[in-house]
Amino acid sequence: MSDELNQLSNTDPGNQALLTTQSQNGSRNLAVCVENAWKNYGSWWKSMTALHNVTLHVPTGVIYGLLGPSGCGKTTLLRCIVGRLQLNRGEAIVLGQRPGSRGHQVPGRAVGYMPQDTALYKDFSISEMLHYFGHLHNMNRSSILSREEFLLSFLDLPSRGKKIVQLSGGQQRRVSLACALLQQPQLLLLDEPTVGLDPLLRKKIWDHLIHISKTSQTTIIITTHYIEEARQADRVGLMRSGRMLAEDEPSRLLIKYNLTSLESVFLHLCVEDQKNVLRNSTHSIDQDGLTNSATNADDENVPSLDVTTGETPHSEIRRKELVKNPVLRARRAAVDCCICPHMHKIYALMVKDLTVIKRNIGFLVFQFLIPLIQISLFCLCIGRDPQHIPIALYNSEAINGFPTGNLSLQLLNKINPEQIHFTSFNDLNQAIAAVRQGDYWGVAAIRRNFSEGIRNKLISLKTDPITLNASSIHLYLDMTNQQVSFVMQNVILNSTQLFLKDLLSSHKVDPALADPPVIIENPIYGAKVQRFLNFAAPGMMISIIFFLAIGLTALIFVVEKKEGLLERSWIAGVTTVEVMLAHIIVKFFIQFIQIILMVFFADVIFQVTIQGPVLLAMALIFIQGICGMSYGLFISAICEQEVEVMEVALGSVFPILLSSGVIWPLEGMPPIMRFLSNFTPLTHVVDAMRCIVSRAWTLVYFKVWFGFVISGAWSCGFFTLAAILFALRK
Incomplete structure (x- = not known):
């Protein structure tokens, strides 16, 4: 027997292993076998131990009541059983294999799980919720409808079209239970399923659980803090602070401790456990950084009991230490990613x-x-040129009644008013002050002898500094906005070029003289005006x-x-x-x-x-x-x-x-x-x-x-x- 179990603990995750234990009546299969389980949360320097050397044996086709107060580790243990959490140390075998092994249906169709929280899609109807889990378990439509009809009646649920969000808290928990019962799993894990339920409905649920465990050999693990309620279970495990205090049939526990109620038994065990913790207050840190209680194997307060005799066969099952837990996590993650999708x-x-x-x-x-x-x-x-840019205009020719002609007006008429909007000023300093106040993006100043300077420059070909200065538009710009500044300069430069071409044409001079020495040919890609x-x-x-x-x-x-x-x-x-x-x-x-x-x-x-x-x-x-x-x-x-x-x-x-x-x-x-x-x-x-x-x-x-x-x-x-x-x- 010991050789078989040692061989099991050395088996690779993909191989199937069968755990058996010897009883007075012969050999009996175990649906769930957890041996010497330790589970820690957090980092090694700041960890919290949720499970302390927990051993749990659940034979096939029984109801196992896992009892204990909130926070004692019941939910953590269930999550380890279904493969959602890995043990830091110890072994868990469920339906003959480790949870998550390739080809194993745990997690999967073989297990039905009802968590503490309802975990339901609030906008779904009851029928949609059941059909979702039915399709996940590869059930056909007729099977889903048949089970849906039964569960609605059995759990006293409202019409199938009712949305989850419209149900009371108790009704939502019943829908959650229905989802766990839907595919008639081999293993049923129910975390506080009867909280907040009507006593008559609670009894009805227990009767159904007893029925399916006897007729369908369904193994049921049910957690509850209603201790007396668990007397209907075939076996119970009493937990406190992550430790298993006792595990046996309810009647045998009552006889063993000579008490009349399970609650009294649990209270007695809690008192003894507290004394034991105070005696064994020193802890040792193993090579994984896990903090262990120094507990003796034969301590009656922390027993690991045989399925039928209640004895502790520690010599038959060696402790499995997952020293390379990160490596195992990486390997299981790779397997999860590489499984062919269904x-x-x-x-x-x-x-x-x-x-x-x-x-x-x-x-x-x-x-x-x-x-x-x-x-x-x-x-x-985005991407459009700025329009109606306000610019202050100081035209000295206009102020002085155009003493040398009106070429400045011809130039200003070439500027598109949709792009630049001029406001005339009679004083250059006032125009500059308006720009400083942020009212305009710049000042365009034209000297009083602008027209004369243009003629001297283009017709008489004079290039002295006075002529060049007089024939130019002087821009005083606010350059804080690059795009606006670029558009202002570009519009005025292009307009000035058109003005010069017209002026040259009027004097019988080739207008090409005003073109810069750059010729832009037809573009290879795009348009000239992009x-x-x-x-x-x-x-x-x-x-x-x-x-x-x-x-x-x-x-x-x-x-x-x-x-x-x-x-x-x-x-x-x-x-x-x-x-x-x-x-x-x-x-x-x-x-x-x-x-x-x-x-x-x-x-x-x-x-x-x-x-x-x-x-x-x-x-x-x-x-x-x-x-x-x-x-x-x-x-x-x-x-x-x-x-x-x-x-x-x-x-x-x-x-x-x-x-x-x-x-x-x-x-x-x-x-x-x-x-x-x-x-x-x-x-x-x-x-x-x-x-x-x-x-x-x-x-x-x-x-x-x-x-x-x-x-x-x-x-x-x-x-x-x-x-x-x-x-x-x-």
């Missing part, structure tokens, strides 16, 4: 996500409108979808983890990859519509020129959206709270946006920033998008297909990291 689970998760969306149609419509609003605001507010909007819009479309995609996935897992919804799905056998794939597939359709609407508005409404294949541009945007969703999953994997997600997501928006060349060309950045910009998820994708939109390039060009490759690589990288982190944290 389509029925992905389908169930997709239906669940679609149901959540269906319950929030208004928010869904808003999600479709967000990219339209953002691209519309961008096209309306709009900033055509430069910035492609990158902005990529950025909008990328950052919206982050919002689609970043908060989902944090919220579900916090409310216990994700953990319950994991206990039902769902893997990390299945959860992530289901979310991405569902969000795929939302993103698809967002991209179509955004591209349509940009191209048709705001005339953003798309020279290349529109479908190719949309495909690149879509792949970048997948990258954003993967990045959102990664953020969700590293964060625990909603506030942390918001800080990380918002904190990464501007660094990525500004360093990717979306708003300003990369050529305008310092060399070190240009180098670092190569390592953002947007830089090369934005460059590829501009090549498609402005140059009509296709996949035969390096920059285009490299953008697709980079986007796909970032997507795979974020997805893989998120999957690994989720698996490690499971």
Whole structure:
């Protein structure tokens, strides 16, 4: 017998092991066997021990009552049994294998778990909640409906169409119990299932549990702080402060301690345990940094009892110490990530996500409108030349009644009033003072002999300083706004050039004389008059979808983890990859519509020129959206709270946006920033998008297909990291 158990403890996680224990009547299988279990929380320098050397034996087909006050470690022990937590030391064998072993259905269909919290989707109806778990367990529709009908009647639940949020607390707990009973599991773990229930319904539930344990050989572990209620169990385990005080049949415990109630037995054991703790107040720290109580193996206050005789066969089962626990965690995480996804689970998760969306149609419509609003605001507010720029005008010729002609008026008439709006001043100092007050962006000053100076310069070809000074417009500008300053100078220079050409033509002189010695030929790509909007819009479309995609996935897992919804799905056998794939597939359709609407508005409404294949541009945007969703999953994997997600997501928006060349060309950045910009998820994708939109390039060009490759690589990288982190944290 000892050899068999030692062989079991040396078995790899993937191999099946069968634990048996010898009783007076022969051999009997154990559904759950926990030996010398230790569980710590926190870091080694600041840890808290939740389980102290706990041993628990649950034979197949019995009801096992796990009793103890809140915080004594009952829930932690259950989570270790279903594979949600790893023991720091010890062994747990459930239905013949370690939880989480390859091919094992724990977690999975073999176990039904009802947590302390209801862990239900509040916007779901009762029927939708049961169908979700039914699909996860690969039950067909007729089986789900049959079980649903029975559970609604048995648990006295309202109509199946009633939403969870509309139910009372007790009714929600009954729905949670129904989800645990749905697939008729081999092992049923119920954490405080009868809290707040009507006494008649509580008795009805206990009768049903006794019935299925006898007829279906269902093994049931039920935790409760109603100690006398557990007298109906076949075996009970009494826990306090993470220690198992006693484990036996209720009647035998009463006889052993010569007391009339389990509550009295528990009180007696608590008193003895407290005395024992005071006697053994010294602790030793093992090589893993775990703090252990120095407890004797034969101490009657902390027994590890045989299933039938109540003896402690410590010599038959050696303690399993997981010295390389991080290595084991990494190996189990790798296994979790590499398990081939099951389509029925992905389908169930997709239906669940679609149901959540269906319950929030208004928010869904808003999600479709967000990219339209953002691209519309961008096209309306960004890239247009400033209009109606106020400039103070000091025209000395006009003040003095044009003593030398009216060429200054001809020049001013060439300036587009839609771009520059002049306000005349009779005093130059007053005009400059108005600019200093912030009323104008500059002063345009024309000397009183401007017309004469122009004629002397162009006709008489005089180039003395006095003539050059008189024939010029003197600008005193507020240069604090680069774009406004650039437009002011550009408009006045272009208008002056047109004025000079007209003047030369009127004097039979070739107007080409006024052209600068630069000839701009027809451009290879783009137009001679290029709009900033055509430069910035492609990158902005990529950025909008990328950052919206982050919002689609970043908060989902944090919220579900916090409310216990994700953990319950994991206990039902769902893997990390299945959860992530289901979310991405569902969000795929939302993103698809967002991209179509955004591209349509940009191209048709705001005339953003798309020279290349529109479908190719949309495909690149879509792949970048997948990258954003993967990045959102990664953020969700590293964060625990909603506030942390918001800080990380918002904190990464501007660094990525500004360093990717979306708003300003990369050529305008310092060399070190240009180098670092190569390592953002947007830089090369934005460059590829501009090549498609402005140059009509296709996949035969390096920059285009490299953008697709980079986007796909970032997507795979974020997805893989998120999957690994989720698996490690499971």
